[in-house]
Amino acid sequence: METSPINIAIVDDHTLFREGMAALLCEFSEINILFQAGHGIQMQQMLQKENAPDVILMDINMPLMDGYDATAWLYKNYPEVKVLALSMFEDDVSVIKMIKAGACGYVLKESRPRELLNAITHLHERGSYMNELVSRKLLKNVKEESSKLLLTKRELQFMKLCCSELTYKEIADKMFVNHRTVDNYRESLFLKLNLKSRVGIVLYAIKNQIFNFKENFQ
Numbered sequence: 001m002e003t004s005p006i007n008i009a010i011v012d013d014h015t016l017f018r019e020g021m022a023a024l025l026c027e028f029s030e031i032n033i034l035f036q037a038g039h040g041i042q043m044q045q046m047l048q049k050e051n052a053p054d055v056i057l058m059d060i061n062m063p064l065m066d067g068y069d070a071t072a073w074l075y076k077n078y079p080e081v082k083v084l085a086l087s088m089f090e091d092d093v094s095v096i097k098m099i100k101a102g103a104c105g106y107v108l109k110e111s112r113p114r115e116l117l118n119a120i121t122h123l124h125e126r127g128s129y130m131n132e133l134v135s136r137k138l139l140k141n142v143k144e145e146s147s148k149l150l151l152t153k154r155e156l157q158f159m160k161l162c163c164s165e166l167t168y169k170e171i172a173d174k175m176f177v178n179h180r181t182v183d184n185y186r187e188s189l190f191l192k193l194n195l196k197s198r199v200g201i202v203l204y205a206i207k208n209q210i211f212n213f214k215e216n217f218q
Contacts (some may be wrong), residue, residue, distance in 0.1 A: 040065025
């Protein structure tokens with residue numbers, strides 16, 4: 001018994017890349033391309049409720065409406081449409097931001113046609129495509145988010161003061177505690193966050209955007 005092809009759309013602002021990908025995917029009988037769009041707004045104009053694609057291959061950097069906003073809009077208005085992020089970027093921020101916007105998978109543009117077909121098929125059949133790249137980024141993000149949740153209000157206050165020019169004695173005075181209590185806060189952060197120095201605490205706070213440094217440290 002023959003199965004129906006997977007209806008897809010390609011949203012990417014690079015015309016040559018978009019059309020080249022469409023040509024490659026058309027070689028597979030499992031795929032039917034409904035339309036192509038150069039950005040999120042054009043995608044919105046081409047979508048039809050009665051004939052929406054099963055999967056949309058979504059670029060990230062696009063004019064007018066980028067992949068993050070387009071994916072978030074789809075998640076709200078067409079929740080049945082699965083987004084497979086397709087990008088040149090593999091940094092933590094891009095991967096996590098697309099997943100949080102509603103993407104169900106993430107592959108690199110350098111992937112081979114057969115790899116891309118596998119990702120589309122897997123996403124269509126199981127609802128998500130978590131390859132090694134995405135799994136590694138998500139695991140790291142979950143660990144970082146979990147470590148933040150483990151911090152007490154006083155530990156966060158101590159961390160914030162560590163990002164200033166205050167000495168440990170001045171931090172103790174600011175928090176109305178003795179130096180031994182401040183030492184305990186410091187050692188607790190070292191243990192929970194696997195850090196070894198005050199510099200490490202400051203770098204952790206900056207990297208994870210725990211505080212608004214422009215507002216608090218001008």
